[in-house]
Amino acid sequence: MHASIPAPLIAMNGVYKTYTLAGETLNALDDISLTVAKGDFMAIVGPSGSGKSTLMNVLGCLDTPTRGQYLLDGAEIGKLSDNKLANIRNNKIGFIFQSFHLLPRLSAIDNVELPLIYRGISGKERHAMAKEALQKVGLGERMRHMPNQLSGGQQQRVAIARALAGRPPLLLADEPTGALDSKTSQDVIELLKALNEEGNTIVLITHDPKVAGQAKRVVRIQDGQLSEERSAAS
């Protein structure tokens, strides 16, 4: 049974993130070990201040662990330079943020093209990739709209398209439904589920149990420590 398990996408081993505030040290991440297989759909839940955001930042290579080993798609993250980290974020991770984080002065398609620009993909190919991603999230007709001409749910779809466009191995969603009403939230979750069905690995951070309940696997973080709540097997 164990013989055919492929190499995991995420492998964290004894990861710490320590902050020093007013002379006191605080372990925002306290000995985290976590593996996420390719094709998984995992939710990380926890109250605010539990270390959720720190874990998200470390997983997303926006920040590096103070101590411990983090392998993303086989690459050791801990010791990389800023530029290498930027490269990893560009190629391996698609971010979906709670407040969408679209650039207000760029149209939907220009927003989606942004990570591809930084990857150095030429105009025509970039445009085609961005168009395809927008069509996948059902916004093929609104490519030229500016973010303020789109509803919250549509903006989040643009953000998802932006995360998808470069076909990264990992989609990282930080409270993707936090700014949306419950019906739109469900649409977004359905979209994420569909993307997972297509083989995308998704890690989602939420405090909403209804959202977490739809993931294949749920882990809980509390005081910087991780515990498995429900795995796909159970």
Place this chain on the structure above:
Amino acid sequence: MKLTQGVKMAWISVRAQPLRTLLTVLGILIGVASVTIMVAIGNGTSEQVKSQLQGLGTNMLTVNVVGRGAVTSIKADDVKGLTEVSNVSSYAPNISGNVTAKAGVKTYSATVNATTPAFMDIRDYKLAQGRSLMDIDGAFKQKVAVIGSEVVTELQLSNPVGSKISLNGTPYKIVGVLASKGSTTNGSNDNVVLVPLETARVVLKTDAIRTIYVQVDSEKNVDRVQTALEAKLQQFFRGDENSYNVFNQQDLLETITSVSTSVSTLLTYVAAISLLVGGIGVMNMMLVSVTERTREIGIRKSLGAKQRDILFQFLVEASIIGGLGGIAGVAVGAGGSKFVGKLMQSPASPSWEIMTIAVVFSMGVGVLFGFLPARRASRLHPVEALRQ
């Protein structure tokens, strides 16, 4: 990231804050415009001075006799010997003085030049009507005069050639009229009356030659001729060097050019300071912009923008502002220098070189003063930037 992408992104940001961009561009504009105007005026003035002096002839030497010491003056007979120097192509002794010219009831104070026929050629006078002085006029002490155009108008001579003019009471016959030469730094050239040297005693009450204009065959021999003339003059005046001087037109030209160059350099420095102030304006704007757009920078970084991508984007923005200011400044400067040129009645000539340099330089100012803010932006930590 490619340049076109960077320019496109930067342009979107620059357009997003039109008023702020406009004000910052204005700062650069004023600097560039004032540099352009200052240089144009400086160029115009020095070109004007040069052309005026070249009107006098650059390969000309002027011997001035001050007349102190044992030998006080040169007589007409001495001139030939004194100017017997190789490379002298021609010479004209001259005695000048102010006289009251009278025709009918009109009087006018004119400058009489008692001289030889070569004078007109050396001083670049052209004849408009009649004839010029001739050697034979001198030989027979003919009381004939060639008069400047200003004398004609001031005395209201409707048909000057052939009519009479009285110079300090002595009647002279007008045989020719000079073409107008305009004014130079030495005053008007057109209020002259040329009479034969030999009649000087009659009208000017003296035959002591004060000036000899010496024309040298080519500009490169001027210095050599000057030395030779000085040697002869020293001998003539028995070693009294204070009795004479030999004046080199080229020296004057160089002096005036260097004065006007240093004045315009000074003005350009002053103008450059306003460009510096404009640059500080760019820096200020970019610093505010970086602070305001921290979140944008965070988003870009999370999507994979490297430090150099962010740096590049902000530098392009700063250089666009600088470049806009440069182009607008050159346009305003070109118009302004025409206006000031008219006001000062000196032809301001805006130079294309300076304009091109001004645009490139102001883009450089943008990059220079944009660098610190851009580097600050590029070094923001993505997590902290996104938290904004």
